Amino acid sequence: MTAPPIPPAAQPDWLTAGKREGRVFSTLCWLSTWSSVAILAVLLSGIIYQAWGWLDWQFLTSFDSQRFPAKAGILAGLWGTFWTILITILVAVPVGVGAAVYLEEFGRNDRLSRIIQVNLSNLAGVPSIVYGILGLTAFSRMFGLFGEQGLIKTTGIRWLGLDIPLPFGNTVVAGALTLALMILPVIIVASQEALRAVPPSIRHAALALGATKWQMVSHQVLPAALPGIMTGVILAISRAMGEAAPLILVGATTFVLYAPGDISSLSDIKDNPTGLLKAPFDTFTVMPIQIFNWAQQAKADFREHVAAAGIVVLLAMLLLLNATAIIVRNRSQRKMKY
């Protein structure tokens, strides 16, 4: 004996009412997600198409050329970016992480720290051109304190084998300090978030074992927060790497036929080790500024192909950095579950 088949019931209205709305909404979300991906794909393929045939080894190993697009290269920008970002990291990371540790672990939750907190969030949103003006005044010109007309009649000092010009002028170090100021708020806020994500029980456990506050922070809290801090730092660095506006104000040069310290290859470091000490105080250019410069040239090849090749190089480096950030984050998420 078989059971009689259940007759298909007519779907009542109340069962289907919300279904269509849900489908419309999810379609809209799908569209907004993929439209941004599509736009990125169009931009990327356009740029790569324009750069095709121009982005080659010669482009990566040559300095710029004023007249011949085929001879132009991004070498000066690559080395300039390397030195600028290196000094930016050396300045911004210790200061930023230190400030975050102070605010989260040592500072009292009083009026002053709340004011600092609010201002940090505001500073993170200040346009980069404003930092450029600040950098120009504070680092490139140093408020006119030094020099022939200044209060202190000097054009530089020697310290630990470094020839430091005063004021810094249009040098790598002035640009790097400006970029460091610009990304400091981002690094501080990201580091604070990472420190806050470390559960308080870890702190209590460390203190209960007789750790001083500094031992608690250095042995337990900072290592636990490090992946989060590193993600924030890498993202901030990639922002600094793509910046042109503040560096133009500080005085990065648009057309340069040398790398800072005259080091344009690894073998130069061996032949010319003193160049390493000179590089931070040399004039410079960076990749975004070179691209900006090419995009303004009269010759169409510069505008259409050389600039595109430069953009591809810059994008490749930024993607590499962001991928590193993602890998760091994923690996740490697997390792640390509280």
Add this chain to the structure above:
Amino acid sequence: MAHSFTNVAANRPPTPPKGPATAAVAPAGQTPPQVTKFEVRDLSFFYGATQALFSVNLSIPQQSVTALIGPSGCGKSTFLRVLNRMNDIIEDTRVLGTALLEGIDIYGPLVDVVALRKRVGMVFQKSTPFPKSIFDNIAFGPRIAGVRDKAVLAETVETSLVRAALWGEVKDRLQDSALALSGGQQQRLCIARALATNPDVLLMDEPASALDPASTARVEDLIFELKQNYTIVIVTHNMQQAARVSDSTAFFYNGKLIEFGDTRQLFTKPREQQTEDYITGRFG
């Protein structure tokens, strides 16, 4: 009057013998004459304007287990954290009165709170392993105390794990993450970690409340073992546990110490009506 804890307290195995430094083994059924470890006098505690403890007077004997019981929010955890000054890290708190550890006022101006916490270890309710290897978890205490010698560290790690009855389970995977251990193992790891700083007092804040019965039994056995060498103060919500493991029991209610005495006496013949109401389950 007879209730469940009466039997638990009466059928307990005898207290293991004390070390030679302390008083001789007392005749069964009597509280042995004790050396006092902590002497708390007229202690009041404030969170901002809220008073959490009211003039508590309590003597905690050496090399024994003292249980603190009472309903939630009665101040027993606050009292426990007074003993190693963990309340100091909470802002806007205030202590009145004195707490003497071997006659020294731990809130006195010359006391280094870091040194105090090395002598008075603590185990928390939720196990709090550091996100590091088992070895590094245990070695943290000695390391921050300045021990660099690898052989000494390895020895400390082993003895601590042996004392916490965890060595057999983890000796082959000391370099594995401590977070991979089970909940019960993590709690014993935290006990081992506290022992590694070589304290003489161990404070335990509901150490077994998040554990399954088997793990709870292991932790209780461990407490029983440890009291031969350590003074243990344990906060617990589980009165069976208090009756099983402790030598003396303090009952807190609304920030006041209502009754303190020998565990057997407190659970069988409580002096105060409130104590009796609480342990028979009429409130709390």
